[in-house]
Amino acid sequence: xxxxxxxxxxxxxxxxxxxxxxxxxxxxxxxxxxxxxxxxxxxxxxxxxxxxxxxxxxxxxxxxxxxxxxxxxxxxxxxxxxxxxxxxxxxxxxxxxxxxxxxxxxxxxxxxxxxxxxxxxxxxxxxxxxxxxxxxxxxxxxxxxxxxxxxxxxxxxxxxxx
Amino acid sequence: xxxxxxxxxxxxxxxxxxxxxxxxxxxxxxxxxxxxxxxxxxxxxxxxxxxxxxxxxxxxxxxxxxxxxxxxxxxxxxxxxxxxxxxxxxxxxxxxxxxxxxxxxxxxxxxxxx
Amino acid sequence: xxxxxxxxxxxxxxxxxxxxxxxxxxxxxxxxxxxxxxxxxxxxxxxxxxxxxxxxxxxxxxxxxxxxxxxxxxxxxxxxxxxxxxxxxxxxxxxxxxxxxxxxxxxxxxxxxxxxxxxxxxxxxxxxxxxxxxxxxxxxxxxxxxxxxxxxxxxxxxxxxxxxxxxxxxxxxxxxxxxxxxxxxxxxxxxxxxxxxxxxxxxxxxxxxxxxxxxxxxxxxxxxxxxxxxxxxxxxxxxxxxxxxxxxxxxxxxxxxxxxxxxxxxxxxxxxxxxxxxxxxxxxxxxxxxxxxxxxxxxxxxxxxxxxxxxxxxxxxxxxxxxxxxxxxxxxxxxxxxxxxxxxxxxxxxxxxxxxxxxxxxxxxxxxxxxxxxxxxxxxxxxxxxxxxxxxxxxxxxxxxxxxxxxxxxxxxxxxxxxxxxxxxxxxxxxxxxxxxxxxxxxxxxxxxxxxxxxxxxxxxxxxxxxxxxxxxxxxxxxxxxxxxxxxxxxxxxxxxxxxxxxxxxxxxxxxxxxxxxxxxxxxxxxxxxxxxxxxxxxxxxxxxxxxxxxxxxxxxxxxxxxx
Numbered sequence: 001x002x003x004x005x006x007x008x009x010x011x012x013x014x015x016x017x018x019x020x021x022x023x024x025x026x027x028x029x030x031x032x033x034x035x036x037x038x039x040x041x042x043x044x045x046x047x048x049x050x051x052x053x054x055x056x057x058x059x060x061x062x063x064x065x066x067x068x069x070x071x072x073x074x075x076x077x078x079x080x081x082x083x084x085x086x087x088x089x090x091x092x093x094x095x096x097x098x099x100x101x102x103x104x105x106x107x108x109x110x111x112x113x114x115x116x117x118x119x120x121x122x123x124x125x126x127x128x129x130x131x132x133x134x135x136x137x138x139x140x141x142x143x144x145x146x147x148x149x150x151x152x153x154x155x156x157x158x159x160x161x162x
Numbered sequence: 163x164x165x166x167x168x169x170x171x172x173x174x175x176x177x178x179x180x181x182x183x184x185x186x187x188x189x190x191x192x193x194x195x196x197x198x199x200x201x202x203x204x205x206x207x208x209x210x211x212x213x214x215x216x217x218x219x220x221x222x223x224x225x226x227x228x229x230x231x232x233x234x235x236x237x238x239x240x241x242x243x244x245x246x247x248x249x250x251x252x253x254x255x256x257x258x259x260x261x262x263x264x265x266x267x268x269x270x271x272x273x274x275x276x
Numbered sequence: 277x278x279x280x281x282x283x284x285x286x287x288x289x290x291x292x293x294x295x296x297x298x299x300x301x302x303x304x305x306x307x308x309x310x311x312x313x314x315x316x317x318x319x320x321x322x323x324x325x326x327x328x329x330x331x332x333x334x335x336x337x338x339x340x341x342x343x344x345x346x347x348x349x350x351x352x353x354x355x356x357x358x359x360x361x362x363x364x365x366x367x368x369x370x371x372x373x374x375x376x377x378x379x380x381x382x383x384x385x386x387x388x389x390x391x392x393x394x395x396x397x398x399x400x401x402x403x404x405x406x407x408x409x410x411x412x413x414x415x416x417x418x419x420x421x422x423x424x425x426x427x428x429x430x431x432x433x434x435x436x437x438x439x440x441x442x443x444x445x446x447x448x449x450x451x452x453x454x455x456x457x458x459x460x461x462x463x464x465x466x467x468x469x470x471x472x473x474x475x476x477x478x479x480x481x482x483x484x485x486x487x488x489x490x491x492x493x494x495x496x497x498x499x500x501x502x503x504x505x506x507x508x509x510x511x512x513x514x515x516x517x518x519x520x521x522x523x524x525x526x527x528x529x530x531x532x533x534x535x536x537x538x539x540x541x542x543x544x545x546x547x548x549x550x551x552x553x554x555x556x557x558x559x560x561x562x563x564x565x566x567x568x569x570x571x572x573x574x575x576x577x578x579x580x581x582x583x584x585x586x587x588x589x590x591x592x593x594x595x596x597x598x599x600x601x602x603x604x605x606x607x608x609x610x611x612x613x614x615x616x617x618x619x620x621x622x623x624x625x626x627x628x629x630x631x632x633x634x635x636x637x638x639x640x641x642x643x644x645x646x647x648x649x650x651x652x653x654x655x656x657x658x659x660x661x662x663x664x665x666x667x668x669x670x671x672x673x674x675x676x677x678x679x680x681x682x683x684x685x686x687x688x689x690x691x692x693x694x695x696x697x698x699x700x701x702x703x704x705x706x707x708x709x710x711x712x713x714x715x716x717x718x719x720x721x722x723x724x725x726x727x728x729x730x731x732x733x734x735x736x737x738x739x740x741x742x743x744x745x746x747x748x749x750x751x752x753x754x755x756x757x758x759x760x761x762x763x764x765x766x767x768x769x770x771x772x773x774x775x776x777x778x779x780x781x782x783x784x785x786x787x788x789x790x791x792x793x794x795x796x797x798x799x800x801x802x803x804x805x806x807x808x809x810x811x812x813x814x815x816x817x818x819x820x821x822x823x824x825x826x827x828x829x830x831x832x833x834x835x836x837x838x839x840x
Contacts, residue, residue: 077323077449078326078449080409080446080447080526081527083449084526087446091562091563106327108310111445128318138309139303141295141298141299143299144439145567146445149566153295154295156576156577157440157573183315185387186339186340187339188338229321247767249337249712252337252707252715253337256338258707259715
């Protein structure tokens with residue numbers, strides 16, 4: 001699947017663990033249930049975890065230093081829990097790696113995701129990256145602080161968006 | 163969709179309704195396949211045929227710029243189909259508290275976009 | 277010249293600057309783009325719906341309905357004229373004031389909406405987050421900044437919350453809608469305990485405000501009185517603490533059942549103590565410096581509010597007293613429709629939008645223009661919409677009341693019924709609303725006509741009558757001394773009566789259902805018999821709600837279901 005990162009479409013080199021099969025060699029994303037299996041892998045390849053929107057990110061606390069990617073999943077775009085998961089990963093757990101958002105995500109949510117700490121989007125096949133870029137540039141100001149620590153815009157909580 | 167919109171007896175007669183995407187106004191599927199603003203022009207379906215007709219309408223919804231397509235059970239009267247529920251009678255006739263706002267109401271002074 | 281720097285600022289609400297205006301125009305452009313993507317099929321109806329709702333646009337029974345935000349219920353004369361212009365140009369010449377201090381237009385076209393939003397933006401208005409599962413318009417005391425009993429002006433904090441919640445990156449796809457109310461008076465006029473979060477501000481020991489925080493209240497299908505989470509939240513922690521509450525809610529609120537998705541259900545399920553523990557854990561773990569609300573920020577926002585430049589009282593009070601003596605009808609109106617002001621020589625006026633037999637909360641574009649004119653001439657250009665669907669002129673000189681009253685009288689806005697049985701709260705009901713089970717307006721009109729006699733209303737005294745067309749309770753029926761709930765009986769409309777509800781003043785209670793549903797006319801007759809029972813059984817000076825509490829529902833139930 002195409003991955004949108006910093007306004008660029010890049011080819012996703014990560015593999016996703018397949019249920020009932022042993023983990024592949026190379027960079028792999030595992031579901032939370034197979035995290036210890038992934039951590040126990042004897043490999044230099046990178047490891048990431050895929051969370052469902054119901055998972056508690058707190059359970060990753062010990063494993064996070066060994067993870068390169070946390071992938072969040074929107075079962076439907078209206079399920080806003082991944083926003084809180086992303087923000088908690090950054091603000092509470094100080095995760096510095098990549099946070100992806102996938103599943104049913106709308107371009108209209110892109111800027112919110114970025115401001116909650118998401119760094120890459122698993123775009124649906126055939127998605128128009130121009131629409132996502134437009135969504136990213138739609139606003140030049142926000143009205144509250146975010147984990148991106150944007151510059152103040154005048155007074156109060158206003159922040160200047162890049 | 164509102165569960166009330168799919169309440170239909172096994173027997174009986176229904177018409178098919180929707181809202182137009184662009185202006186939100188209520189329309190009724192007429193015999194010629196067009197969507198009319200007056201329920202009097204609506205085509206009658208036996209309830210047993212409604213589901214299939216809805217399927218066909220829903221397949222064309224985007225192209226015909228319609229939303230919320232569903233069937234409305236009616237009784238046949240001299241003045242045309244009359245919905246059996248008060249909700250659908252209000253939809254068909256306009257708000258009861260503004261008798262002037264019938265489905266074919268027009269602004270006395272046309273708005274600039276008209 | 278001793279011109280104060282705030283002279284040019286609008287009185288009563290935050291003054292936008294270029295940054296805020298640019299933001300509104302960007303929001304309009306975004307919506308225009310979303311509409312185009314919907315028309316092209318790039319967005320499905322399912323995807324588009326929440327996006328249009330977050331711009332206040334519903335698809336109702338007959339057409340689209342646009343709900344325009346009136347932040348903390350305050351707007352200026354210019355903005356009121358914009359609303360009149362929208363009613364005339366894009367709707368059917370009227371608007372409807374809501375129980376959340378907003379205004380709704382009932383006959384809007386989707387294709388006109390970007391243009392309408394643009395027109396609104398030209399006078400610093402919008403429809404952002406007036407619907408959808410996000411933080412809604414923050415409501416405040418309708419006498420804010422004017423009431424004699426006020427401790428501090430809540431509007432500055434309502435504005436801070438409005439800005440903070442606007443397009444909040446984390447809280448725009450919540451399990452369900454989220455409503456915040458704030459009052460700066462110990463007389464709770466905002467129904468703080470019936471909100472997802474209710475805040476009551478008072479002065480703290482260091483001279484800065486502290487907030488009493490209630491959470492998990494609400495009406496709707498499961499009416500619950502909110503629980504107190506904090507008694508004295510410091511000003512600087514206000515935003516951080518609300519972030520903590522919202523985070524717990526966003527992470528754990530139910531998403532599997534729309535009827536159990538409000539925060540009140542989560543608070544009930546966890547229990548107050550566990551909910552509080554989770555909020556406190558979040559509050560302790562978060563980066564508090566980031567969310568701190570410094571005094572300087574509060575003052576920066578406060579500096580964007582204009583304040584009325586009051587004139588000395590002079591002999592205003594004497595003049596008013598003489599006018600009241602000379603005109604009995606005027607005297608009755610002053611008695612019911614004015615509220616004490618902190619400034620000598622002034623008072624606040626509540627303009628009734630509940631004429632006998634009329635539609636509660638509906639005003640024509642001509643009436644909106646008149647209200648704008650009156651605000652400009654007599655109340656520093658400021659207007660407020662109340663959660664009881666009336667309009668307040670906040671700061672009127674006592675010696676101008678007679679002129680104002682005469683203008684209102686001539687234009688169908690002079691009803692002397694504030695707080696009386698005909699000051700009915702009603703949602704739009706099945707005449708307009710796609711969710712409703714029964715019509716709210718016709719029964720309101722019948723009751724309002726039935727009790728139209730001024731002497732009878734005075735005799736009955738203070739009585740809150742609230743009508744909702746369905747269990748979602750937009751008409752706040754549970755909070756009415758008498759509540760009416762519209763239900764669907766196999767496709768026909770019917771009504772249940774509730775008794776003994778109350779919204780505020782520290783005695784919030786939820787109305788009890790009297791019995792099975794009746795037809796519209798039966799319900800009107802039943803309420804007349806309930807009133808007769810009250811009049812015959814009350815003790816001297818006892819208000820309706822007090823008699824209800826003393827006697828319980830039984831005698832009223834007997835009266836309601838008594839057949840001739």
